[in-house]
Amino acid sequence: MDFTLSDQHRMLQDSVRRFAEKEIWPIAEEIDEKDEWPEGMWQKLGELGVMGITADVEYGGAGADLLSAILVLQELSKASPSVALSWGAHANLCVNNLNRNANTTQKETYLPPLCLGEHIGALGLTEPDAGSDAVNIQTVAVRDGDRYIVNGTKMFITNGSVANTIVLYTKTDKEKKARGITAFILDTAFPGFSVSKKLKKYGHRGSPTAELILEDCVIPAENVLGEENKGIDVLMSGLDVERAFYAGESLGIAEACLALSLKYARERVQFGKPIGSFQLVQAKLADMYTQIEAGRMLCYRAAIMADAAERGGKGAEIHKLSSASILYNGEMAVRVADQAVQIHGGYGYMLEYPVQRFLRDAKLIEIGAGTSEIRRLIIARELMGA
Numbered sequence: 001m002d003f004t005l006s007d008q009h010r011m012l013q014d015s016v017r018r019f020a021e022k023e024i025w026p027i028a029e030e031i032d033e034k035d036e037w038p039e040g041m042w043q044k045l046g047e048l049g050v051m052g053i054t055a056d057v058e059y060g061g062a063g064a065d066l067l068s069a070i071l072v073l074q075e076l077s078k079a080s081p082s083v084a085l086s087w088g089a090h091a092n093l094c095v096n097n098l099n100r101n102a103n104t105t106q107k108e109t110y111l112p113p114l115c116l117g118e119h120i121g122a123l124g125l126t127e128p129d130a131g132s133d134a135v136n137i138q139t140v141a142v143r144d145g146d147r148y149i150v151n152g153t154k155m156f157i158t159n160g161s162v163a164n165t166i167v168l169y170t171k172t173d174k175e176k177k178a179r180g181i182t183a184f185i186l187d188t189a190f191p192g193f194s195v196s197k198k199l200k201k202y203g204h205r206g207s208p209t210a211e212l213i214l215e216d217c218v219i220p221a222e223n224v225l226g227e228e229n230k231g232i233d234v235l236m237s238g239l240d241v242e243r244a245f246y247a248g249e250s251l252g253i254a255e256a257c258l259a260l261s262l263k264y265a266r267e268r269v270q271f272g273k274p275i276g277s278f279q280l281v282q283a284k285l286a287d288m289y290t291q292i293e294a295g296r297m298l299c300y301r302a303a304i305m306a307d308a309a310e311r312g313g314k315g316a317e318i319h320k321l322s323s324a325s326i327l328y329n330g331e332m333a334v335r336v337a338d339q340a341v342q343i344h345g346g347y348g349y350m351l352e353y354p355v356q357r358f359l360r361d362a363k364l365i366e367i368g369a370g371t372s373e374i375r376r377l378i379i380a381r382e383l384m385g386a
């Protein structure tokens, strides 16, 4: 068992860290305050070479593993979880999904511009009345010759208002639950697609989140992703990878909070001493560090196992392991960010100090990609052999 990152992983980590410190950290507060995606950021991420990080090289991707994608997510999150979330929706939910499930023609058509950062990707599963109960989606796709007519509403879609390509889940057989789902590749230029509204959020501000409308939207039959009524297979494989992946955002948030807290604990003087010399503050810092290291092991192990599962390894183990990784890391980030605000005292509660932003951002990871409750249910079900 080797707990060190490979040279390749470390080089990637260093280059993304430098990028995030130079290009994102200085504008992170502004992104949050204005609730606006920074101009030119997609292009810069494209130049960094991470827009198709896990996609095959022949389609313009970097051909890297899931752990590499997690390291990128972690470094982006240390500067701005908003940028990280949107990049993740593009690179993981859309690009990685297409790379896994699309046929050769679809990959040749859609992946190159996505990998270059010329096109932006998203994934549309959630609906106003179907979140945790995802197999209960109501968006309907009806076959009409060589095309499908799609009607429905998608809710809370990251990048939905700016995306060119959306992995879209629909029902092609409403009588059936899981076995009536079909996934499509939606080009947002197809007639009948529109953005209803950009949603205002508590955290991850600047990462565009939208409600999407499909009104007699015409999708060519050749854009079915996988097979008709087999969208559940696309969905399930994606969810394991997504959970393993998004744990990396929590890790980045928690690491940023510890670094900011250490700095503050050294600088802030009360009772004539830096507050870091008080044992109650030291205990918080020690707890933060310990939880981060526990989360890191779970996160990286789940990433390696999820990669192996995709290549035909032990599929069952990864459901509970990836769920455990995001469950622990999501809750860990909220605890660590909360402690960071506490260490900063009244200044931590002020908008000009970034720890409050990290606390607001951390909360999403207990909700998105399946809530903490659903993650516990998945783990318990597998443990019980159900």
Ligand SMILES: Cc1cc2nc3c(=O)[nH]c(=O)nc-3n(C[C@H](O)[C@H](O)[C@H](O)COP(=O)(O)OP(=O)(O)OC[C@H]3O[C@@H](n4cnc5c(N)ncnc54)[C@H](O)[C@@H]3O)c2cc1C
Pocket: 089, 122, 123, 124, 125, 126, 130, 131, 132, 133, 155, 156, 157, 158, 159, 201, 204, 209, 364, 367, 368, 369, 370, 371, 372, 373, 374, 377
């Ligand atoms: C900022 C943001 C970005 C998002 N991005 C995307 C995206 O890009 N694409 C996409 O498709 N979706 C996206 N989502 C949606 C996200 O995945 C859902 O919000 C999430 O799955 C929860 O669904 P819900 O919000 O409908 O909550 P609900 O399912 O209504 O849950 C409400 C509460 O009930 C609990 N609950 C529900 N069922 C059970 C049960 N059986 N047992 C115990 N408790 C239960 C939940 O845990 C939760 O606490 C995003 C959401 C947000 C907030």
